[in-house]
Amino acid sequence: MIKVENLTKKYAGQTAIRDLNFEVGQGEIMGFLASIAGFDVFEQSLQARAHLGYMPENVPLYNDMRVSEYLNYRAALKSIPHRRVSERVGDVKELCGLREVENKLIRALSKGFRQRVGLADVLLHEPDLLILDEPTIGLDPNQIRQVRELIKNLGRQHTILLSTHILPEVEMTCSRVIIINKGRIEACDTPENLLGRIRTAGGVTLEARVGADDAPTQLKKIAGVRDVSESEDDGWKILSLRVESGTDVRPEVFRLARDRNWEVRELTARRATLEDVFVEITHSDHV
Structure with missing residues:
Protein backbone atom coordinates (compact mmCIF):
# COMPACT_ATOMS: atom_id res chain seq x y z
CA MET A 1 0.00 0.00 0.00
CA ILE A 2 2.82 2.39 0.93
CA LYS A 3 6.44 1.81 0.08
CA VAL A 4 9.09 4.30 1.17
CA GLU A 5 12.62 3.89 -0.15
CA ASN A 6 15.69 5.95 0.75
CA LEU A 7 13.60 8.96 1.83
CA THR A 8 15.57 11.98 3.08
CA LYS A 9 14.12 15.38 4.04
CA LYS A 10 15.90 18.52 5.21
CA TYR A 11 14.47 21.68 6.79
CA ALA A 12 16.60 24.84 7.03
CA GLY A 13 19.75 22.83 6.52
CA GLN A 14 18.86 20.29 9.22
CA THR A 15 18.24 16.68 8.23
CA ALA A 16 14.88 15.65 9.69
CA ILE A 17 14.86 12.14 8.22
CA ARG A 18 17.62 10.24 6.47
CA ASP A 19 17.39 7.23 4.13
CA LEU A 20 14.05 5.95 5.44
CA ASN A 21 12.86 2.61 4.07
CA PHE A 22 9.61 0.97 5.14
CA GLU A 23 6.37 -0.50 3.84
CA VAL A 24 2.79 -0.34 5.13
CA GLY A 25 0.51 -3.19 4.10
CA GLN A 26 -3.18 -3.13 3.22
CA GLY A 27 -5.35 -2.89 6.32
CA GLU A 28 -2.53 -2.02 8.72
CA ILE A 29 -2.62 0.79 11.26
CA MET A 30 0.93 2.14 11.29
CA GLY A 31 2.00 4.48 14.08
CA PHE A 32 4.40 7.20 12.83
CA LEU A 33 5.52 8.80 1.11
CA ALA A 34 6.73 7.72 -2.14
CA SER A 35 4.23 5.40 -3.82
CA ILE A 36 0.50 5.39 -3.02
CA ALA A 37 -1.64 2.60 -4.51
CA GLY A 38 0.85 2.26 -7.35
CA PHE A 39 0.83 5.95 -8.35
CA ASP A 40 3.88 8.21 -8.25
CA VAL A 41 3.07 11.24 -6.08
CA PHE A 42 5.15 13.51 -8.31
CA GLU A 43 4.15 12.32 -11.78
CA GLN A 44 0.57 11.25 -10.99
CA SER A 45 -0.34 13.39 -8.00
CA LEU A 46 -4.07 13.70 -8.75
CA GLN A 47 -4.51 9.95 -9.13
CA ALA A 48 -2.52 9.36 -5.94
CA ARG A 49 -4.60 11.88 -3.98
CA ALA A 50 -7.78 10.08 -5.04
CA HIS A 51 -6.59 7.15 -2.92
CA LEU A 52 -5.57 9.32 0.03
CA GLY A 53 -7.50 10.81 2.93
CA TYR A 54 -5.67 13.24 5.25
CA MET A 55 -6.91 14.68 8.55
CA PRO A 56 -4.65 17.33 10.14
CA GLU A 57 -4.34 17.91 13.88
CA ASN A 58 -6.63 20.96 13.74
CA VAL A 59 -9.41 20.09 11.34
CA PRO A 60 -10.42 23.11 9.20
CA LEU A 61 -14.23 23.23 9.23
CA TYR A 62 -16.85 25.79 8.20
CA ASN A 63 -18.46 26.80 11.50
CA ASP A 64 -21.53 28.37 9.89
CA MET A 65 -22.52 25.16 8.11
CA ARG A 66 -24.55 22.32 9.53
CA VAL A 67 -22.91 18.89 9.60
CA SER A 68 -24.96 17.39 6.75
CA GLU A 69 -24.63 20.57 4.70
CA TYR A 70 -20.86 20.56 5.15
CA LEU A 71 -20.46 16.91 4.17
CA ASN A 72 -22.60 17.38 1.06
CA TYR A 73 -20.49 20.39 0.12
CA ARG A 74 -17.27 18.45 0.63
CA ALA A 75 -18.61 15.54 -1.42
CA ALA A 76 -19.21 17.92 -4.33
CA LEU A 77 -15.66 19.28 -4.04
CA LYS A 78 -14.32 15.73 -4.18
CA SER A 79 -16.21 15.14 -7.45
CA ILE A 80 -18.26 12.30 -6.02
CA PRO A 81 -20.97 11.48 -8.63
CA HIS A 82 -24.20 13.29 -7.78
CA ARG A 83 -26.19 10.07 -7.68
CA ARG A 84 -23.87 8.73 -4.94
CA VAL A 85 -23.58 11.82 -2.73
CA SER A 86 -26.57 11.04 -0.53
CA GLU A 87 -25.41 7.46 -0.07
CA ARG A 88 -21.82 8.38 0.79
CA VAL A 89 -22.81 11.18 3.18
CA GLY A 90 -25.23 8.83 4.92
CA ASP A 91 -22.61 6.10 5.17
CA VAL A 92 -19.93 8.31 6.75
CA LYS A 93 -22.39 9.90 9.18
CA GLU A 94 -23.39 6.42 10.33
CA LEU A 95 -19.80 5.18 10.51
CA CYS A 96 -18.57 8.21 12.47
CA GLY A 97 -21.57 8.43 14.80
CA LEU A 98 -22.84 11.78 13.53
CA ARG A 99 -26.56 11.06 13.20
CA GLU A 100 -27.42 12.80 16.47
CA VAL A 101 -25.70 16.03 15.39
CA GLU A 102 -26.29 15.97 11.62
CA ASN A 103 -28.49 19.09 11.74
CA LYS A 104 -26.36 21.06 14.21
CA LEU A 105 -24.12 23.97 13.30
CA ILE A 106 -20.49 22.93 13.37
CA ARG A 107 -19.67 25.86 15.67
CA ALA A 108 -21.88 24.23 18.33
CA LEU A 109 -20.06 20.90 18.28
CA SER A 110 -17.67 19.62 20.91
CA LYS A 111 -14.05 18.95 20.01
CA GLY A 112 -14.82 15.23 19.83
CA PHE A 113 -17.63 15.68 17.32
CA ARG A 114 -15.52 18.08 15.27
CA GLN A 115 -12.88 15.34 15.00
CA ARG A 116 -15.59 12.94 13.85
CA VAL A 117 -16.73 15.39 11.19
CA GLY A 118 -13.12 15.64 10.02
CA LEU A 119 -12.88 11.86 9.79
CA ALA A 120 -16.19 11.66 7.94
CA ASP A 121 -14.88 14.22 5.46
CA VAL A 122 -11.72 12.25 4.65
CA LEU A 123 -13.76 9.05 4.24
CA LEU A 124 -16.24 10.47 1.72
CA HIS A 125 -14.30 9.46 -1.39
CA GLU A 126 -13.50 5.99 0.02
CA PRO A 127 -9.70 6.35 0.15
CA ASP A 128 -7.48 3.30 0.50
CA LEU A 129 -5.04 5.18 2.73
CA LEU A 130 -5.79 7.44 5.71
CA ILE A 131 -3.15 9.72 7.23
CA LEU A 132 -4.23 10.96 10.66
CA ASP A 133 -2.21 13.61 12.49
CA GLU A 134 -2.79 13.67 16.27
CA PRO A 135 -6.45 12.56 15.96
CA THR A 136 -7.11 12.50 19.72
CA ILE A 137 -5.29 15.69 20.75
CA GLY A 138 -7.40 17.90 23.03
CA LEU A 139 -10.12 15.30 23.62
CA ASP A 140 -11.46 14.21 27.00
CA PRO A 141 -11.02 10.55 28.09
CA ASN A 142 -14.44 9.44 26.80
CA GLN A 143 -13.90 11.14 23.44
CA ILE A 144 -10.42 9.60 23.17
CA ARG A 145 -11.85 6.13 23.70
CA GLN A 146 -14.57 6.71 21.10
CA VAL A 147 -12.16 8.03 18.46
CA ARG A 148 -9.70 5.22 19.23
CA GLU A 149 -12.39 2.59 18.64
CA LEU A 150 -13.44 4.35 15.45
CA ILE A 151 -9.85 4.28 14.15
CA LYS A 152 -9.51 0.59 15.00
CA ASN A 153 -12.74 -0.16 13.12
CA LEU A 154 -11.55 1.88 10.13
CA GLY A 155 -8.33 -0.15 10.16
CA ARG A 156 -10.30 -3.21 9.06
CA GLN A 157 -11.00 -1.61 5.68
CA HIS A 158 -8.29 1.03 5.26
CA THR A 159 -4.55 1.35 5.64
CA ILE A 160 -3.88 3.98 8.33
CA LEU A 161 -0.73 5.98 8.97
CA LEU A 162 -1.06 7.51 12.44
CA SER A 163 1.18 10.34 13.61
CA THR A 164 1.06 11.04 17.33
CA HIS A 165 3.26 11.78 20.34
CA ILE A 166 0.77 10.09 22.69
CA LEU A 167 2.43 6.69 23.06
CA PRO A 168 -0.48 4.91 24.83
CA GLU A 169 -2.59 5.72 21.76
CA VAL A 170 -0.08 3.94 19.55
CA GLU A 171 0.05 0.93 21.86
CA MET A 172 -3.73 0.56 21.96
CA THR A 173 -4.43 1.36 18.31
CA CYS A 174 -1.61 0.40 15.96
CA SER A 175 -0.75 -3.00 14.53
CA ARG A 176 2.82 -1.90 13.75
CA VAL A 177 5.08 0.92 14.96
CA ILE A 178 8.04 2.80 13.48
CA ILE A 179 10.42 4.55 15.89
CA ILE A 180 12.62 7.25 14.37
CA ASN A 181 15.65 8.68 16.15
CA LYS A 182 17.85 11.42 14.70
CA GLY A 183 16.24 11.00 11.30
CA ARG A 184 16.75 7.25 11.06
CA ILE A 185 14.46 4.28 11.64
CA GLU A 186 15.61 2.53 14.80
CA ALA A 187 12.80 -0.02 15.06
CA CYS A 188 9.83 -1.25 13.05
CA ASP A 189 7.69 -3.98 14.59
CA THR A 190 4.43 -4.77 16.35
CA PRO A 191 3.94 -3.19 19.78
CA GLU A 192 4.02 -6.67 21.33
CA ASN A 193 7.34 -7.59 19.73
CA LEU A 194 8.91 -4.26 20.64
CA LEU A 195 7.89 -4.72 24.26
CA GLY A 196 9.40 -8.21 24.22
CA ARG A 197 12.76 -7.05 22.87
CA ILE A 198 13.68 -4.33 25.34
Whole structure:
Protein backbone atom coordinates (compact mmCIF):
# COMPACT_ATOMS: atom_id res chain seq x y z
CA MET A 1 0.00 0.00 0.00
CA ILE A 2 2.82 2.39 0.93
CA LYS A 3 6.44 1.81 0.08
CA VAL A 4 9.09 4.30 1.17
CA GLU A 5 12.62 3.89 -0.15
CA ASN A 6 15.69 5.95 0.75
CA LEU A 7 13.60 8.96 1.83
CA THR A 8 15.57 11.98 3.08
CA LYS A 9 14.12 15.38 4.04
CA LYS A 10 15.90 18.52 5.21
CA TYR A 11 14.47 21.68 6.79
CA ALA A 12 16.60 24.84 7.03
CA GLY A 13 19.75 22.83 6.52
CA GLN A 14 18.86 20.29 9.22
CA THR A 15 18.24 16.68 8.23
CA ALA A 16 14.88 15.65 9.69
CA ILE A 17 14.86 12.14 8.22
CA ARG A 18 17.62 10.24 6.47
CA ASP A 19 17.39 7.23 4.13
CA LEU A 20 14.05 5.95 5.44
CA ASN A 21 12.86 2.61 4.07
CA PHE A 22 9.61 0.97 5.14
CA GLU A 23 6.37 -0.50 3.84
CA VAL A 24 2.79 -0.34 5.13
CA GLY A 25 0.51 -3.19 4.10
CA GLN A 26 -3.18 -3.13 3.22
CA GLY A 27 -5.35 -2.89 6.32
CA GLU A 28 -2.53 -2.02 8.72
CA ILE A 29 -2.62 0.79 11.26
CA MET A 30 0.93 2.14 11.29
CA GLY A 31 2.00 4.48 14.08
CA PHE A 32 4.40 7.20 12.83
CA LEU A 33 5.52 8.80 1.11
CA ALA A 34 6.73 7.72 -2.14
CA SER A 35 4.23 5.40 -3.82
CA ILE A 36 0.50 5.39 -3.02
CA ALA A 37 -1.64 2.60 -4.51
CA GLY A 38 0.85 2.26 -7.35
CA PHE A 39 0.83 5.95 -8.35
CA ASP A 40 3.88 8.21 -8.25
CA VAL A 41 3.07 11.24 -6.08
CA PHE A 42 5.15 13.51 -8.31
CA GLU A 43 4.15 12.32 -11.78
CA GLN A 44 0.57 11.25 -10.99
CA SER A 45 -0.34 13.39 -8.00
CA LEU A 46 -4.07 13.70 -8.75
CA GLN A 47 -4.51 9.95 -9.13
CA ALA A 48 -2.52 9.36 -5.94
CA ARG A 49 -4.60 11.88 -3.98
CA ALA A 50 -7.78 10.08 -5.04
CA HIS A 51 -6.59 7.15 -2.92
CA LEU A 52 -5.57 9.32 0.03
CA GLY A 53 -7.50 10.81 2.93
CA TYR A 54 -5.67 13.24 5.25
CA MET A 55 -6.91 14.68 8.55
CA PRO A 56 -4.65 17.33 10.14
CA GLU A 57 -4.34 17.91 13.88
CA ASN A 58 -6.63 20.96 13.74
CA VAL A 59 -9.41 20.09 11.34
CA PRO A 60 -10.42 23.11 9.20
CA LEU A 61 -14.23 23.23 9.23
CA TYR A 62 -16.85 25.79 8.20
CA ASN A 63 -18.46 26.80 11.50
CA ASP A 64 -21.53 28.37 9.89
CA MET A 65 -22.52 25.16 8.11
CA ARG A 66 -24.55 22.32 9.53
CA VAL A 67 -22.91 18.89 9.60
CA SER A 68 -24.96 17.39 6.75
CA GLU A 69 -24.63 20.57 4.70
CA TYR A 70 -20.86 20.56 5.15
CA LEU A 71 -20.46 16.91 4.17
CA ASN A 72 -22.60 17.38 1.06
CA TYR A 73 -20.49 20.39 0.12
CA ARG A 74 -17.27 18.45 0.63
CA ALA A 75 -18.61 15.54 -1.42
CA ALA A 76 -19.21 17.92 -4.33
CA LEU A 77 -15.66 19.28 -4.04
CA LYS A 78 -14.32 15.73 -4.18
CA SER A 79 -16.21 15.14 -7.45
CA ILE A 80 -18.26 12.30 -6.02
CA PRO A 81 -20.97 11.48 -8.63
CA HIS A 82 -24.20 13.29 -7.78
CA ARG A 83 -26.19 10.07 -7.68
CA ARG A 84 -23.87 8.73 -4.94
CA VAL A 85 -23.58 11.82 -2.73
CA SER A 86 -26.57 11.04 -0.53
CA GLU A 87 -25.41 7.46 -0.07
CA ARG A 88 -21.82 8.38 0.79
CA VAL A 89 -22.81 11.18 3.18
CA GLY A 90 -25.23 8.83 4.92
CA ASP A 91 -22.61 6.10 5.17
CA VAL A 92 -19.93 8.31 6.75
CA LYS A 93 -22.39 9.90 9.18
CA GLU A 94 -23.39 6.42 10.33
CA LEU A 95 -19.80 5.18 10.51
CA CYS A 96 -18.57 8.21 12.47
CA GLY A 97 -21.57 8.43 14.80
CA LEU A 98 -22.84 11.78 13.53
CA ARG A 99 -26.56 11.06 13.20
CA GLU A 100 -27.42 12.80 16.47
CA VAL A 101 -25.70 16.03 15.39
CA GLU A 102 -26.29 15.97 11.62
CA ASN A 103 -28.49 19.09 11.74
CA LYS A 104 -26.36 21.06 14.21
CA LEU A 105 -24.12 23.97 13.30
CA ILE A 106 -20.49 22.93 13.37
CA ARG A 107 -19.67 25.86 15.67
CA ALA A 108 -21.88 24.23 18.33
CA LEU A 109 -20.06 20.90 18.28
CA SER A 110 -17.67 19.62 20.91
CA LYS A 111 -14.05 18.95 20.01
CA GLY A 112 -14.82 15.23 19.83
CA PHE A 113 -17.63 15.68 17.32
CA ARG A 114 -15.52 18.08 15.27
CA GLN A 115 -12.88 15.34 15.00
CA ARG A 116 -15.59 12.94 13.85
CA VAL A 117 -16.73 15.39 11.19
CA GLY A 118 -13.12 15.64 10.02
CA LEU A 119 -12.88 11.86 9.79
CA ALA A 120 -16.19 11.66 7.94
CA ASP A 121 -14.88 14.22 5.46
CA VAL A 122 -11.72 12.25 4.65
CA LEU A 123 -13.76 9.05 4.24
CA LEU A 124 -16.24 10.47 1.72
CA HIS A 125 -14.30 9.46 -1.39
CA GLU A 126 -13.50 5.99 0.02
CA PRO A 127 -9.70 6.35 0.15
CA ASP A 128 -7.48 3.30 0.50
CA LEU A 129 -5.04 5.18 2.73
CA LEU A 130 -5.79 7.44 5.71
CA ILE A 131 -3.15 9.72 7.23
CA LEU A 132 -4.23 10.96 10.66
CA ASP A 133 -2.21 13.61 12.49
CA GLU A 134 -2.79 13.67 16.27
CA PRO A 135 -6.45 12.56 15.96
CA THR A 136 -7.11 12.50 19.72
CA ILE A 137 -5.29 15.69 20.75
CA GLY A 138 -7.40 17.90 23.03
CA LEU A 139 -10.12 15.30 23.62
CA ASP A 140 -11.46 14.21 27.00
CA PRO A 141 -11.02 10.55 28.09
CA ASN A 142 -14.44 9.44 26.80
CA GLN A 143 -13.90 11.14 23.44
CA ILE A 144 -10.42 9.60 23.17
CA ARG A 145 -11.85 6.13 23.70
CA GLN A 146 -14.57 6.71 21.10
CA VAL A 147 -12.16 8.03 18.46
CA ARG A 148 -9.70 5.22 19.23
CA GLU A 149 -12.39 2.59 18.64
CA LEU A 150 -13.44 4.35 15.45
CA ILE A 151 -9.85 4.28 14.15
CA LYS A 152 -9.51 0.59 15.00
CA ASN A 153 -12.74 -0.16 13.12
CA LEU A 154 -11.55 1.88 10.13
CA GLY A 155 -8.33 -0.15 10.16
CA ARG A 156 -10.30 -3.21 9.06
CA GLN A 157 -11.00 -1.61 5.68
CA HIS A 158 -8.29 1.03 5.26
CA THR A 159 -4.55 1.35 5.64
CA ILE A 160 -3.88 3.98 8.33
CA LEU A 161 -0.73 5.98 8.97
CA LEU A 162 -1.06 7.51 12.44
CA SER A 163 1.18 10.34 13.61
CA THR A 164 1.06 11.04 17.33
CA HIS A 165 3.26 11.78 20.34
CA ILE A 166 0.77 10.09 22.69
CA LEU A 167 2.43 6.69 23.06
CA PRO A 168 -0.48 4.91 24.83
CA GLU A 169 -2.59 5.72 21.76
CA VAL A 170 -0.08 3.94 19.55
CA GLU A 171 0.05 0.93 21.86
CA MET A 172 -3.73 0.56 21.96
CA THR A 173 -4.43 1.36 18.31
CA CYS A 174 -1.61 0.40 15.96
CA SER A 175 -0.75 -3.00 14.53
CA ARG A 176 2.82 -1.90 13.75
CA VAL A 177 5.08 0.92 14.96
CA ILE A 178 8.04 2.80 13.48
CA ILE A 179 10.42 4.55 15.89
CA ILE A 180 12.62 7.25 14.37
CA ASN A 181 15.65 8.68 16.15
CA LYS A 182 17.85 11.42 14.70
CA GLY A 183 16.24 11.00 11.30
CA ARG A 184 16.75 7.25 11.06
CA ILE A 185 14.46 4.28 11.64
CA GLU A 186 15.61 2.53 14.80
CA ALA A 187 12.80 -0.02 15.06
CA CYS A 188 9.83 -1.25 13.05
CA ASP A 189 7.69 -3.98 14.59
CA THR A 190 4.43 -4.77 16.35
CA PRO A 191 3.94 -3.19 19.78
CA GLU A 192 4.02 -6.67 21.33
CA ASN A 193 7.34 -7.59 19.73
CA LEU A 194 8.91 -4.26 20.64
CA LEU A 195 7.89 -4.72 24.26
CA GLY A 196 9.40 -8.21 24.22
CA ARG A 197 12.76 -7.05 22.87
CA ILE A 198 13.68 -4.33 25.34
CA ARG A 199 15.87 -4.82 28.38
CA THR A 200 13.60 -2.69 30.56
CA ALA A 201 10.83 -4.70 32.21
CA GLY A 202 8.78 -1.71 33.21
CA GLY A 203 9.19 0.07 36.47
CA VAL A 204 8.42 0.65 40.10
CA THR A 205 6.79 3.73 41.59
CA LEU A 206 7.59 4.75 45.15
CA GLU A 207 5.61 7.46 46.95
CA ALA A 208 7.33 8.50 50.15
CA ARG A 209 8.44 11.30 52.46
CA VAL A 210 12.23 11.13 52.30
CA GLY A 211 13.27 14.14 54.38
CA ALA A 212 16.52 15.70 53.21
CA ASP A 213 17.75 12.51 51.51
CA ASP A 214 18.79 12.50 47.86
CA ALA A 215 16.41 9.63 47.13
CA PRO A 216 17.18 9.21 43.38
CA THR A 217 20.90 8.75 44.09
CA GLN A 218 20.17 6.20 46.82
CA LEU A 219 17.73 4.27 44.62
CA LYS A 220 20.12 4.15 41.65
CA LYS A 221 22.55 2.15 43.81
CA ILE A 222 20.10 -0.78 43.82
CA ALA A 223 21.08 -3.53 41.36
CA GLY A 224 18.68 -3.60 38.41
CA VAL A 225 17.60 0.05 38.64
CA ARG A 226 18.42 1.77 35.35
CA ASP A 227 17.07 5.25 35.98
CA VAL A 228 15.03 7.26 38.48
CA SER A 229 12.82 10.28 37.82
CA GLU A 230 11.38 12.45 40.57
CA SER A 231 8.29 14.61 41.07
CA GLU A 232 6.33 15.86 44.07
CA ASP A 233 2.71 15.76 45.20
CA ASP A 234 1.71 17.73 48.30
CA GLY A 235 4.96 17.00 50.11
CA TRP A 236 5.24 13.41 48.94
CA LYS A 237 8.08 12.41 46.60
CA ILE A 238 6.92 10.43 43.55
CA LEU A 239 9.94 8.36 42.46
CA SER A 240 9.61 6.41 39.20
CA LEU A 241 12.21 3.68 38.68
CA ARG A 242 13.03 2.05 35.34
CA VAL A 243 14.33 -1.46 35.96
CA GLU A 244 16.08 -4.26 34.08
CA SER A 245 14.03 -7.06 32.54
CA GLY A 246 13.50 -9.99 34.90
CA THR A 247 14.28 -7.90 37.98
CA ASP A 248 11.97 -7.28 40.94
CA VAL A 249 13.59 -4.49 42.93
CA ARG A 250 10.69 -3.92 45.32
CA PRO A 251 12.23 -5.85 48.25
CA GLU A 252 15.42 -3.80 47.99
CA VAL A 253 13.48 -0.55 47.63
CA PHE A 254 11.43 -1.39 50.72
CA ARG A 255 14.61 -2.32 52.63
CA LEU A 256 16.22 0.99 51.65
CA ALA A 257 13.12 2.93 52.72
CA ARG A 258 13.14 1.15 56.09
CA ASP A 259 16.84 1.75 56.66
CA ARG A 260 16.56 5.45 55.71
CA ASN A 261 13.38 5.93 57.79
CA TRP A 262 11.33 7.03 54.79
CA GLU A 263 7.59 7.20 55.30
CA VAL A 264 6.16 5.09 52.46
CA ARG A 265 2.68 5.80 51.14
CA GLU A 266 2.76 3.46 48.15
CA LEU A 267 5.11 1.06 46.35
CA THR A 268 3.80 -0.36 43.08
CA ALA A 269 5.15 -2.12 40.00
CA ARG A 270 4.05 -1.35 36.45
CA ARG A 271 4.51 -3.24 33.19
CA ALA A 272 6.70 -2.02 30.36
CA THR A 273 5.08 0.40 27.90
CA LEU A 274 5.93 1.84 24.51
CA GLU A 275 7.29 4.85 26.39
CA ASP A 276 9.90 2.55 27.91
CA VAL A 277 10.63 1.14 24.45
CA PHE A 278 11.00 4.62 22.99
CA VAL A 279 13.27 5.84 25.79
CA GLU A 280 15.49 2.76 25.63
CA ILE A 281 15.81 2.77 21.83
CA THR A 282 16.49 6.49 21.54
CA HIS A 283 19.01 6.48 24.40
CA SER A 284 20.88 3.33 23.46
CA ASP A 285 22.76 1.86 20.53
CA HIS A 286 21.06 -1.47 21.06
CA VAL A 287 17.46 -2.65 21.29
